[in-house]
Amino acid sequence: MSDGITKVTSHISPNEQLIFERSQQGRIGYRLPALDVEESPVNDLLPPHFQRDDDLEGMPEVSEVDVIRHFVRMSTWNYSIDLGMYPLGSCTMKYNSRLNERVARIPDFANVHPMTEEQDSQGALQVIYELEQHLAEITGLPGVSLQPAAGAHGEMTGIMIIRAFLDARDGEAASGRRTMLIPDSAHGTNPASAHLSGFSVKTIRSTSEGLTDLEHLRELCAHGEVAGLMLTNPNTLGLFERNIKQICDIVHEAGGLVYMDGANMNALVGIARPGDMGVDVIHLNLHKTFSTPHGGGGPGSGPCCCTKELEPFLPVPRIVKTDWSAGEPTFRLDYDRPKSIGRVKAFFGNYGMMLRALSYILTHGNDGLREATEAAVLNARYIADGLTSDYDKPFNSPPMHEVVFTDKRQSRKGVHTLDIAKRLIDYGFHPMTIYFPLIVQGAMLIEPTESVGRQELDQFIAAMRSIANEALEDPELVLNAPHSTRVGRLDEAAAARKPVLRWQK
């Protein structure tokens, strides 16, 4: 452990050293039998330029139990969705059910090689096909590809499809249509996806109500070079864009297409369908809305769903169902799509996530999916109501599945959003999303999801109210938080400016 970090406790688990620091010269975790074949000189086996000449200096010398305890102790530093509430706004950190994990581990699915022939992988292909059908029904958009490996990847796939469509529709004139409109409340990945697909970005202002400014949208559309709009709905302020139909009409009349960022679909599933609102293409996050694992690096899955009109442009191969015929496979891989943007991922995407998402959808059923959405919105509104007396809520309208507060009241005492988030750790909760959306100063974006019951919501509200009280009575306590973790407040700026990336003696 480097100097300058305050150790909070004397308990050995939080103070576990680096594996290099555990090293004891000569300690090993194995015992080999005597050599019973003739020894070969190492130079015959490995050319000298591939051999290390520093005698592996610094490599940790540890026993098996050293290694086990090292990693188990470090695992106690974790916060996870199985430990408690994870109210990261915009991230939809919902519970990942054990049943879905079990389904993903069924050997007949888990062990299928991706190059297995069509006729020998009919069950696996049927899973992909059926999940696509469900997602088409949920979004109201019939063309679905499960290839994209994550949300931003699905976004980019959607934008590439828009570009391919415009090129096919307008021919050379499409080169004059290269502007993508993005609201100022959008995720940073939106402009990145647009830029990578060869569009330049124009930002649309939000109104004081936190919604897309229709006048500004009309003004930008009047310029004529608009390829499309990228819109999150509900938006990142947790507000439903109630003018969505009108927004889509304005963009369509200007000759553009509407892409919807599906990050917040947890507020819509089973209630409203983007396809019915006029959206042309959307990505979903199976690792948000459909409960596949999210923390710890996923892997994610970002399916792309689109209208019939855009379907020919989806990535290949498509999975198609053919009429049953004796001796012929029913589910086939169709590569013959001349307008397709091509492949965006090796093989078929992150297949394990598809199994989990299908399991989630089937175990919930239509009613269950709708109830989950209702509970997600109800939970966010319960928190919105519970915290209104202590925290500044910048927008009046009732939130959907997430709610944004600010540090306006606390900052009078010098306590800011970052301090409140750090103090929340002491109460056993993962902090909320902070300083996003960028258009809200000192934003705290809270998304409880449907996975939390009333009791835990009450605990969370009590913790937040207690912190608001501390900010008034004892601001130092909040400013120096966290106090219960293995290390106190870290210098994030120094960590980013002068990172220490490897161990040195």
Next chain:
Amino acid sequence: MANVPEDLHYSKDHEWVRVEGNEAIIGITDYAQNSLGDVVYVELPKAGDEFSASESFGSVESVKAVSEIFTPVSGVVTSINESLADEPESVNSDPYGAGWMVRMRMSSPGEVDSLLTAAEYEDFTKAESE
């Protein structure tokens, strides 16, 4: 209260411009650095790059967010502040001095007149933080 030097011109995107003959020196304001928090990386253009007014010419990454920076005037970059690569913290500690970002040869120096004065910028930031 944020520091707003009298002799500079300001944009509504929180950049400042110091005019030296036909050249403009550009950086971000004290108010901007304070809102961004600790700056950890500054991405700048290359000398010779050309920009028109309001175009993005780079970005500032802080512990909170990555934000684009926009040139308030049109012109060609003549030099950039190389020292920000190793010491991005200058943007926080000395936004109008060691934290300057680019020097540009202005193509239409008249553009400076449409920028905000120190007093106007101060009113603008007050209104924005309310």
